[in-house]
Amino acid sequence: MSDRVTFMLDGHRIEAYRSQTIMDAAIEAGVYIPRLCHVPGLDPWGSCRVCTVKVNGRPCAACIQPAMDGATVENDTDELNAWRRELVEMLFVGGNHFCMSCEKSGNCELQAMAYRLGVTAPTHPYLAPERDVDASHPDIMLDHNRCILCARCVRTSRDLDGKQVFGFVYRGAERRIAVDPGVRLKDSEADVTDRALDACPVGALLRKRQGFQVPVGGRAYDHEPIGATDGEAEGAPDGASDGESLEPAASAGREAS
Amino acid sequence: MSTEAGTRPRIATVSLAGCFGCHMSLLDIDERILELAELVEIHKSPIVDRKTFAARCAVGLIEGGCCNAENVETLRAFRDHCDVLVSVGDCATMGGIPALRNRVPLKECLDEAYLSGPSTVNPTGRIPDDPELPLLLDRVYPCHEVVPIDYHVPGCPPPADALWAAVQALLSGEDPVLPYALLKYD
Numbered sequence: 001m002s003d004r005v006t007f008m009l010d011g012h013r014i015e016a017y018r019s020q021t022i023m024d025a026a027i028e029a030g031v032y033i034p035r036l037c038h039v040p041g042l043d044p045w046g047s048c049r050v051c052t053v054k055v056n057g058r059p060c061a062a063c064i065q066p067a068m069d070g071a072t073v074e075n076d077t078d079e080l081n082a083w084r085r086e087l088v089e090m091l092f093v094g095g096n097h098f099c100m101s102c103e104k105s106g107n108c109e110l111q112a113m114a115y116r117l118g119v120t121a122p123t124h125p126y127l128a129p130e131r132d133v134d135a136s137h138p139d140i141m142l143d144h145n146r147c148i149l150c151a152r153c154v155r156t157s158r159d160l161d162g163k164q165v166f167g168f169v170y171r172g173a174e175r176r177i178a179v180d181p182g183v184r185l186k187d188s189e190a191d192v193t194d195r196a197l198d199a200c201p202v203g204a205l206l207r208k209r210q211g212f213q214v215p216v217g218g219r220a221y222d223h224e225p226i227g228a229t230d231g232e233a234e235g236a237p238d239g240a241s242d243g244e245s246l247e248p249a250a251s252a253g254r255e256a257s
Numbered sequence: 258m259s260t261e262a263g264t265r266p267r268i269a270t271v272s273l274a275g276c277f278g279c280h281m282s283l284l285d286i287d288e289r290i291l292e293l294a295e296l297v298e299i300h301k302s303p304i305v306d307r308k309t310f311a312a313r314c315a316v317g318l319i320e321g322g323c324c325n326a327e328n329v330e331t332l333r334a335f336r337d338h339c340d341v342l343v344s345v346g347d348c349a350t351m352g353g354i355p356a357l358r359n360r361v362p363l364k365e366c367l368d369e370a371y372l373s374g375p376s377t378v379n380p381t382g383r384i385p386d387d388p389e390l391p392l393l394l395d396r397v398y399p400c401h402e403v404v405p406i407d408y409h410v411p412g413c414p415p416p417a418d419a420l421w422a423a424v425q426a427l428l429s430g431e432d433p434v435l436p437y438a439l440l441k442y443d
Contacts, residue, residue, distance in 0.1 A: 126399070
């Protein structure tokens with residue numbers, strides 16, 4: 001059996017390795033699929049569902065769905081973007097996101113995703129949950145009000161920092177990020193140099209005394225939508241006619257399993 | 258638009274639980290304010306100081322959310338008298354800074370402000386309760402959780418260009434769709 005599969009993504013032919021996810025294949029081909037919890041280089045998590053695509057008509061999270069030979073995948077459609085807008089709106093009303101006073105504003109992926117999807121105001125009622133701020137660490141702040149439970153810090157701390165500083169406690173609406181039970185950040189192994197801090201897409205994990213250093217106008221998403229440069233960096237599908245192959249970039253060492 | 262031929266469309270503006278920053282941003286359209294004055298009649302607004310509606314308006318611009326009973330009454334009057342209602346700014350669209358109190362019970366907020374705050378001097382030990390004072394709501398609500406809102410222009414404040422673009426679109430009978438650079442929450 002060949003270790004390569006081919007599928008159609010919004011009319012473009014995409015080649016992938018068998019076992020590769022639709023998300024990874026799309027990233028290699030330079031096609032942007034909106035995402036919050038997925039980061040290339042981390043194990044897929046599949047919690048935010050913003051990357052929901054339709055595979056042969058069925059909704060799937062692209063970050064955890066393996067590419068299937070001959071599949072037809074829809075990504076950038078009005079219907080899917082409306083679902084994504086709904087998901088992002090629910091993330092906003094489910095937490096306490098005050099962009100106007102947040103240090104992450106302008107560099108926040110949740111905010112940027114809402115901009116990209118054209119959210120002017122959530123349509124659901126705000127839940128205003130009671131959440132803590134852990135400012136015990138001299139150099140790091142953990143603000144649960146802004147956390148969207150993407151597990152990027154959990155995975156980065158575990159897999160890249162080799163520390164396992166963060167984990168989840170409780171379930172459902174009570175679910176939240178925690179360091180060891182009963183332990184505050186200052187008593188954990190967390191360090192200001194941890195890559196886990198950079199992994200946070202929102203303003204939940206911040207280095208202290210770093211906020212507002214970049215003026216409005218110079219921040220990541222002030223002028224360009226999130227995902228706008230993904231295609232450029234890796235060969236945009238622009239100009240690729242229907243059926244034209246978008247060869248995946250060479251990926252040494254990536255074998256079909 | 259509810260204007261007779263030959264008359265300028267009326268617009269109304271108000272600041273509810275806001276800081277007037279959005280009105281400042283509206284004034285920040287600079288010399289275009291002369292154009293605005295020729296395009297519309299400002300019917301009821303802090304700028305003209307009319308207390309109640311005397312005519313129906315084409316567009317109502319709402320700054321601020323609802324933190325007390327008077328805000329709700331005013332907002333409902335705007336809904337009743339305006340064809341198109343626009344939430345302007347983060348306080349109107351999501352509660353904004355006043356909504357920071359939504360995580361604290363109202364009684365705790367009042368106790369902190371009037372009884373137990375570190376800088377509070379209040380020998381009577383009373384929380385202001387004059388009947389003239391509007392009753393505070395249990396929490397601060399964005400406008401669309403109180404009355405139906407037609408459009409939202411977020412921002413803290415929205416850029417002057419965003420307000421100008423929105424007003425121009427509405428006066429032309431179009432949906433105010435903000436370009437990427439003008440859709441901001443900060």
